[in-house]
Amino acid sequence: MEKSVRSRRREDNESFYNPILPIHKWKDELVRAAKDNSFLIVMGDTGSGKTTQLPQYLYKAGFGKNGMIGVTQPRRVATISVAQRVAEEMNCSLGSTVGYQVRFDDCTSERTVIKYMTDGCLLRNTLADPDLTKYSTIVLDEAHERSLSTDILFGLLKKQFQLGSRKRRKYPLTVIVMSATLETQKLSLFFGNCPVVTIPGKLFPIKERFLNLIGPRDKDSTAYVTETVKVTLQTHLNETEGDILVFLTGQAEIERACNLLFKKAEAIDYRHDLYDRSVEGLLILPLYGSMPTDQQKRIFLAPPAGIRKCVLSTNIAATSVTIEGIRYVVDSGFVKQLNYNPRAGLDILEIVPISKSEAVQRAGRAGRTAPGKCFRIYSEEFWEKCMPDHMIPDIKRTSLASVILTLKCLEIHDVIRFPYLDHPEEKHILEALKKLYQCGAIDRTGCVTKLGHFIMEFPLSPNLACAVIKATSFGCQELLLPVAAMLSVEHVFIQSGESQKQKEAGQGHEELSQLAGGCNDFATLLYIFEQCKTSPKPAAWCHKNGIHWRALKSALNVEKQLKEIANRLKENKDFPVEKFDGPRNEMLRHCLCAGYFSNVARRSVGRTFRTMDGHGSIIHIHPSSALFGKESQLEWILFHNVLVTSKIFVRTVCPIRYEWVKDLLPKLHDIDAYELSNVAREEVTAEEILKWESKEETKHRNDGTEEALNKIKKRNDDKSISDAKARYLQRKQQKSEMLKMEPS
Template identity: 70%
Template sequence: MAADRGAVGSPPRRSAPSSSHQRQRDKMQIPDEKKSTYCDLPIKQQRRKLVQAVKDNPFLIVTGRTGSGKTTQLPKYLYEAGFSKHGTIGVTQPRKVAAISVAQRVAEEMNCSLGSLVGYQVRFDDCSSQDTAIKYMTDGCLLRHMMVDPDLTKFSVIILDEAHERTLTTDILFGLLKKLFQEKSPNRKEHLKVVVMSATIELVGLSAFFGNCPVVDIPGKIFPVKEIFCNLIGPKDKENSSYVNAVVKVTIEIHLNESAGDILVFLTGQSEIERTCELLFQKAESIDYQYDVQDHSIDGLLILPLYGAMPTEQQRRIFLPPPPGIRKCVVSTNISATSLTIDGIRYVVDGGFVKQLNHNPRLGLDMLEVVPISKSEAMQRTGRAGRTSSGTCFRIYNQDFWDQCMPDYMIPEIKRTSLTSVILTLKCLAIHDVIRFPYLERPDEKLILEALKHLYQCDAIDRSGHVTKLGLSMAEFPLSPNLTRAILKAASLDCEDLLLPIAAMLSVESVFIRPGEAEKQEEAELRHQELSSQAGGFNDFATLAIIFEQCKSSPSPSAWCQKHWIHWRCLQSAFRVEGQLREIIRKLKQQPDFPRESFDGPRQEILRRCLCTGYFTNVARR
């Protein structure tokens, strides 16, 4: 099973290499270049200037090439300069994997346990304490902090890292922080500082947005990276999946022909990663691992998948150094293109595509689409090969693809996705005039009006546009408003057990394994159909609930998943999410004014009613 083979538990036991592979092993010598440490990063030369600039300015923009040390070192400099005396130093990341890994790295450098002086907070996971002085978190977590404490009284510095990602939440944070300083709230601490950091972002407009604030540039890059166009795909290939086979070909050639160093491969999502791993595994030899975990490896190559739906402990395995003589190959989504640093990476294979969330106003749905990356994103990926030594970036596309298909920057998420969740958050923050809110780039007014209409239909806001009690309850959940509304309907009927498993399953990536081989594909589809029939052929929601319940009640959940071609890793994540959502419901039900309803009917009918309450826009008349 591809999903299980990709999860490496412990380093393999060494065995004597065969003579046929001796030439390859000879190449796997440790390079002479000394790996950089935090002591010799380019940012060190700017330490005094940076600290003084933060002291002197409410807003500051820090830019510098990938690998300059912005993410790990600046929070430490500010802590050592005494900023934490006035509150926590908060650092945001667009993705939870980056927030966790950077927090671990900084905790190691500061010789403290994770969760004490240095901690992190991501969705469904809080590893921080009262003593935490440097707190890494996702931008969504900071936004939720502001819902409870709009003036950020517990923070002394807010660092918005990886600003070039321009996520929907980051753009809203830009506006909220600007508004916080404009209004001069009496509760806001005078020493609160905001730092915006990015390796690749349009600086003039961002500086003007924050009142022409100063920009500090950190010059230099640690190690040079050679860039190679492999010319395997061109502009005509941007609509098909030929890039997967091209990525596999380049990866194998790197392993067989290049000197020592680990490989980082960029693909679009879980299914492409699993397919790529399977293609690599087809060329593999089986080697046994301790603790009954098995993997496959091309001689000397350890293949590790990485995507957002993987459990945290599985994701952390990519940071473990491989055994001597073994080359690590991480096959990842775009989460590895930001602050995530994997030591030993010398070769990057850039697939040239990314999954992008786009809103279809006609259907009223957000849809994930595979699109070419931007040139700035390509440069960000290239920088991954030069973090700890000199490296090479292999771009599988050609120069024409670069010129014709790749924009300079990606369109910000705020201009291409549904704004319903964000508008609800702004309403909960008592920002009623959402059209005149200070956006860095103003979204289409139609998207704002569509979000307001949807929230009104959900009873989250009233006719005057003010948030309702139900809307405040909906904002407690880190889920889409549609799904949250369905959960609250089920909770009011005291049947949240019906909806929480479905909500948890919808919060992780697809649980269905779809193997590439025709024989295995038929078997997998048969198993999936069996599960659907057990759900009474009702719909996909009921099928997800059946999978959740049967796996959880099985005496051997991993074996059950293997038999039914279901991703065990995704189910583990869903179990954790379900527990967190249940705790939110428990707290809400303790409130005396929580709505209560009753309905006598079969289980399927109650489920239909709850789903229709949340997904009423998806209902059609037959």
Template identity: 35%
Template sequence: MSGDSKSGEWEGNDALKTWVSDRLLALQGFSTPEFVEYAIGLAKQATSAADVVGKLEEYGLAFSDDLHLFAEEIFSNVPWKVSPRKQKAYDNEDGIGTGLGKAVFEDQIEFIKESMLKVDDEMSIESPEISKAKSELETLHEDRRTLPIYAHRDSLLKAIEEHQVLVIVGETGSGKTTQIPQYLHEAGYTKRGKVACTQPRRVAAISVAARVSQEMDVKLGHEVGYSIRFEDCTSEKTVLKYMTDGKLLRELLGEPDLASYSVIMVDEAHERTVSTDVLFGLLKDIARFRKDIKILISSATPYASKFSDFFDCAPIYRIPGRRYPVEIQYTKAPVADYLDAAIVTVLQIHVTQSPGDILVFLTGQEEIESAEEILKHKITGFGSEIPELVISKIFSNLPTELQAKIFQPIPIGSRKVVLATNIAEASSTVDGINYVIDPGFCKMESYNPRTGMESLQVTSISKASADQRAGRSGRTGPGKCFRLYTADSYKTKLDDNTPPEIQRTNLTSVVLSLKSLGIQNLLNFDFMDPPSNEALLKALELLFALGALNKLGEVTKVGRQMAEFPLDPMLSKMIVASDKYKCSDEVISIAAMLSVGNSIFYRPKDEQVRADHARMSFHTGNVGDHIALMNVYNSWRETNYSTQWCYENYVQAIKKAIISGFFSHSARLQNYGSYRTVKHPRIVHIHPRSGLADNFPRWVVYHEVVLTTKEYMRNVTELKPEWLVEIAPHYYQMKDVEDA
């Protein structure tokens, strides 16, 4: 087979492996499956036949004409390989080339390499190491020994033994999450109590626990388990427990000193969730009176010093990770439309860059579906001029089975592009990503305690997020990151870090938890980054109005009942009140539906009319959004009592239970279809996807107000104004609810 052969001649991967094995036998007299895989992987990453020769010589093969011929053949024939002739035409020293790209489409984005800018704060990047292919028969224990953390096992355990609190900086791929709890178990820490490892996300807690149970060869839920909201996969045997940070916070309500634990490891602490920040203050206090407990804070590099300072100058232990070089490229000039620029850059990469998948960060579902539609249209227009481009997407409202498609293999010779929100910054690694496109924006939630309104607005990302995004291209091999903003914008316009969640969220649930733990003076609580006094006072006011606190700020009997539920206190009060109205089963169903956010209904761009029709079918009789959610749940359960709720008194009971939790969220119809909130008056509107959007009831209660293009009320139900005085006489007077 000559060097001019095309990869299309291979009927399959097995044929390629057979050919490589035969050539290696002829070259060196032996061949192994591992070396065959290594040679093929090497050819995929190489930039020339000479590069293949050099790597094979490093491996131990002697240079010869036959070796050079083999290198040329395998370089030319490995699938996914862009020919050297085309590659030379595509590439130029300033970034993305202009060869075939101009022939396929006219609009292009000009990039410049970071290395050419001589930026003072240039990231230091280690040289890549091409790992040898592993046999499928290699054991999990051998995998553990290949992790970077393995070489530091003994020194890490010694540091943990010598210090009560340790900040651990574990680079991506170091193995800290799966290995440190196992090392602690092997060192005997679990003889004194359980080892807890917290995660910011439920999916991470489950997947990591499953992996560790495999490595320890035990059944998940026995020695290794996980605990998340509404699901506890542990037993009396459990010694290594993975859980969300919120779950550990709730365990503190029943066990304030965490006496059953010997080690608490807060993993991914740099994400700074509300629960993580509250845990910091509580763990710091526990460590002062429980000298036998060990606290490990796992952090990304930018936050290590901050965590160390907070925990009384705790030592920092650094673990190197697998790091491949990532080439950063910036636009030469600002782009006018980042969505259009992202689409153009995808196509530039597809026709000018060597094989590898693309990850594009966008701000939300609407942008992702627009980009998908435009890309499909453009690719169809190019026809057979360019290889196949497989489009995948991931965002929070996307059904789980569709999210899983980003991990599915694609046909040989094609390329995958993943369109994602910022949840892809720290989620599971998608193998094969070599290129990242970063427009520099995300949607961020914020909370205004003065108005009680939450907003979700597009804003610039931080430098920390930009670096995290770039790193996604270097997880499994060398990568490139194309930033759709200038180097000057990165240096001067992006904040160093994203503001911690505790400074931009509703604190009602946090305050109730802390009060339930006996912490009375919240203004003096040891927050790493304290929230505003206004936000704390707003939370106290609402808890008092809900009956969770008395006039002295102490937790009431109702408040303790509310604290038992892992929900927003307004939802908790709704459930507690449902017992009075004899509709607990129905209200619990509604609360469960509300607690999962805005993801009950999936509304794909190409089927919006059908999706809206299906959603409105649950609104028959203008029952309101809350009752509609119950109808959805009842339909899902396929029960036979779905007509019972239609009786007026039955619906009223459910509505009164809802108002018991959300009486402060009431609004009255104004002229021209807008509404005015009763307390703290401001103009709001019913969300266009509400079942009551076209009905304009005179009085409504709503679940939340969000700021998008307007201030919209979401999940709205009609009410009778006299119910407000009946249910919350301490909050409303008749003059508040009398119609003008």
């Protein structure tokens, strides 16, 4: 990724030496608008210079006098490189007037006025300083990406403003939202009809063509890979000079496409390995996130004279990595997306059509240095019928437990009526509340418990934090902290595409799990971590054992941070201290039970298990687990996560004893999530219920399936204010009855 920073810098330097950045013309208007309004939206295309220039304008206009100008970015590398760039432009050293803060790296000082940071960092800082008294201005950049943290910050900033944080602050706060393609109307409305300043970018014209190879009927087929390859080859044969960027969905698809492309050209150059095949003047390069860094770097090198570079990439090339010299984009129209299904309580990784605005962004990659062309393999009908206007934001697609706990810690109890720019499904919020209640982070009244505040201190999922806290109170944190770190970094096992290498890697992993005891995937992670930490040459050890050194490095970093937090919390008088009475080899699994008892399953028929969380889903142990094939010897298991593909698989598994979870399991069923939410919405009105329901309805309508349409029809039949009221009263009745039944 280092290279991507350098490449970005190169592009920025170009703008540096060219003083006619599009944004310069708008300087006065921007400063005036920022002075006159609490909220301002700046819409600027790629290359307009907004990220580096606007904070400097504000600084020169005196915005930094009453507090810092905080600028958020969704990614670490971008945060650091932009801060470096601005420090250079302002002729100061990084960390003085211009600084940055990302996790593990705070490069700011008392003198810092312009502070770049990741959105997650600002959100965390908000916990300590809810009124953001250190800042005079907050700039939320790349808002169109709709990251979870940015979305929450939208709501917080709006809410703080409504609550009159202005009175508690010495000086009013100015909020500026910057975006490339976000629905600015919607955002302006959200922030009280605030003004929008639009800055044109400096993209070259791009010709876009629909090739009609994929239509609405092919929505679920895998034909897009072969069709994309065809188009790529045609582009190579028919078009003039210029590199090609191909958007595909994942590692497997990309490797398949590379091979196909290669076979079609019918010439194999055996002098090169898989990642460096050059045929008929075409240099084929794959690019995906889990690829080793040194291989990723190769995509930035200029191809030899007379050779055309063709990069087959995942969505990583749409946001995180900028490749120079691309003139042709081939868009498959699909993306792999992790979607949370609250009904099943599962994360499902699926291949879905991209949105129209993402397609526009992809096309934009062709026009950064010269006029370009974008070939869309799908038809216009597909565009109209299958592709939504905008991407569904993270907040509607991922588990909300951590987010809800953050809000509760900020004393925002009514998490259902929090001003979300896009309101998550109520069911989704309820699921999160239930999860928080189950792990003890909130009590029956929906308030954050002491444990909940401890959980919040850790940059981990509530489940994992809970297990870590248990271990700390038992005095065996050295067992859990490494496991937590390994589980919260990217996948540590290398997945090679080539079958031979893959086999070898698989065998290596099997050996590792044998060395770690043979029947506990968590223990395998602990073993790898310890081996790596004590090895004199950790990078070499990782390479030999098929482990991502990059992932291990960040795991070592995370573990250090977790240890600091755990040690600090232990000083707190309220931190629990418990004694563990049991054999030491059971400690790890026992602690895991404290956080993961909702992820417990019992042996069912054949090699399957049934979950105990109320969904009762049938699950299978994933073949990558050390427990795979040993199902018949198991009764109760605990798992870290679920992956739905051809079956419902659980990964990272260990066996447990029923006694360990016996007292915990009832907690999974002793509360109705509505009860937790009702506390937050005592004065809920029937009108509001109708509003929520109509939101759900819009969603169904967007689904467009017959079943969904029937649902709407059915709902419309009995839709009236009085009915909504009746439904609400019924729920309230159920709730009070339930409370009555509760033993005191």
